[in-house]
Amino acid sequence: MRWLLVLVVFCHAGEAWAQSGESGATATGVSRKFNPAISLNGLFLGSGFSGRSEMQGQEGEEGEEGLESGMRVQEIEFKFTAAIDPYTSADFVFTYEDGEFGLEEAYVSSGILSHGIGLRAGQVFVPWGHENPLHAHQLPFVNRSLFAQAVFGGEALSEFGLEARWVPPLSWFFELRGAVFNGDDAALFSGPEEWDLAYHGGFDALWDVSEGGTIALSGAYLGGPNASGTAEGAKWSHLGNGVLRYKWVSPRRPQSRVLDVVAEYQYAEREAGMMEEQGIRRGAYGYAMLKFARRWWIEGRYDALNESGASADTQRASFMLAFVPSEFTALRFQTSYVDTPEDQFVEYLLQLNFIIGSHPAHNY
Amino acid sequence: MHVEYATKRLLPLVAICAVVSAPLQAAEVRVVATTSDVAAVFQRVGGERVEVTTLAKGYMDPHYLQAKPSYIVSLRRADILAYNGLQLEIGWLPLILQGARNNKINLGQPGHVPMSVRLDILEIPIGEVSRAQGDVHPEGNPHYTLDPRNLIEMASTAEAALVRVDPEGGSIYAGNRAAFVTQLQEQIPIWERKLAPYRGRPIVCYHKQWEYLLNWLELVPIDYVENRPGIPPSPRHVEELERRMREQGVPILLSSTFIDSDQLERLSEKTGAKLLVLPAAVGAEEELDEPVAFFAHLVEELAAAFADGSSD
Incomplete structure (x- = not known):
């Protein structure tokens, strides 16, 4: 509820400034020109299933988004962005989901460091892999990969920490980053020592292979002591991934001709204590998105998850058709065939994705 | 032994670094322009002292435009970021500017140059602005580079920016600007005379991007195929527009080279209006790589289209 209070205060402040007239100045001389850019993203979701066993149909595992049939608010996201001063800017992202308000991201970024170095401090989506840094409304499909559902609970992994990025002076894009996080995620980290942290390192490289085409390669590591360790002997969780991406945007028809092909391999290992089993999870997915008309695109994805101790792999094949009437609305229909060790079923998801407020810049 | 070993292995590495960083040692001032029109103005004013990179050709x-990380590489090295502004680049420029982490070109720095500052901007919305009106630009119509008179002011903005970051080149920039402005001032009356017979004639455009050109030439845009900016038109609107175009005998249906023309060809056939697809920026066609040639081409094409319409 405290996030609700924060939102109410923000909105009330904005309204008070807005009522101060066209000049934008209040009686105290405060200008609303300095208000943060505010946007709201809404995701409404309808879901249904066929071929699923009764038991599976009644209760989905935590984080398996869309396992309950029916219609609901999938997520409402509120974003506030502004420069704090000439040296720093701040971003806050709050969400309303499953009847609760929460903080997804709250960070301060440096803007003045030279030599291509940037710093970020606060609560952030860990920049691990292709999907994790994306908010729900930015995801290429309605739900995250099977690996993300199993390891991160279907949500992005969000941690508090300090991150540094460096773009060396090369003639192609290459970025190195490193970060130290608090390691609060109970399933992955939460080491026994007070100062047990999680450590992240990664890179992104991108080459222009034609005027409209790029190839991107990225990799990342995230690791830290987990709760299975003791003061005498730490046990670590290790996560690694590699992403290969080809994207082509027609230079003359960017609104109606886009091809995006992504493949990602994901790995997670949780070292275990004496009485526990070591857990290893491997995931891989590949998807292709084709925008073939100004308002339409189609997507296909194959997704697999291998878990130590499971009798068989979990696999999923998804198809999506999206109708995009404007830059600010998308209606997406996704159907998936899901094959788990326990069950096979078909999933139908219909999502309305919309934004109001400040015009956001679009990620590549 | 160790020195020799290290030298043998380090020399190729140093050579590779030298090759990949070679572009870093080119001109006195590195300018990144978001559009080709802005780039063309800086190229004319800066001459050989500047290296201009254009993002949107x-x-x-x-x-x-997509916020490609490779644009970050250009911005990372830039001394000046010159942009159109009025939210034309809002969908992609903030991300690459943030990613570049180049303080020389951040807001408030000498290298941060919005090109619209000295201009009279058309269609600044009055009253409430809502997305129900389409993808409106709340600061006004951003396509001001389609009036050649605005290029004169833009040249002054470019000169001031270049002098700020490279005072030693001041006299060169002043000379280049004066030559460019003189050339424009000579040509503008010629272009105006060429289209004077058609003043007041109605035109239908696809997108709200030709206002500055039409305002300069005193042509009258009576309606738009895309009646709400950025939103494809409804069949009902196109039907209504078709009726109006026939009734008013609209001679020209104007669009730009980056718009799909299938729907416009059908509208042209049904109404008898000539479909005129014009380049909307310098460099849209290979031979139109500088402003004077570009505007001469626009004027020639418009005059020919009106003449065609009159003879029909």
């Missing part, structure tokens, strides 16, 4: 729609 003339044949690309600057509304919808």
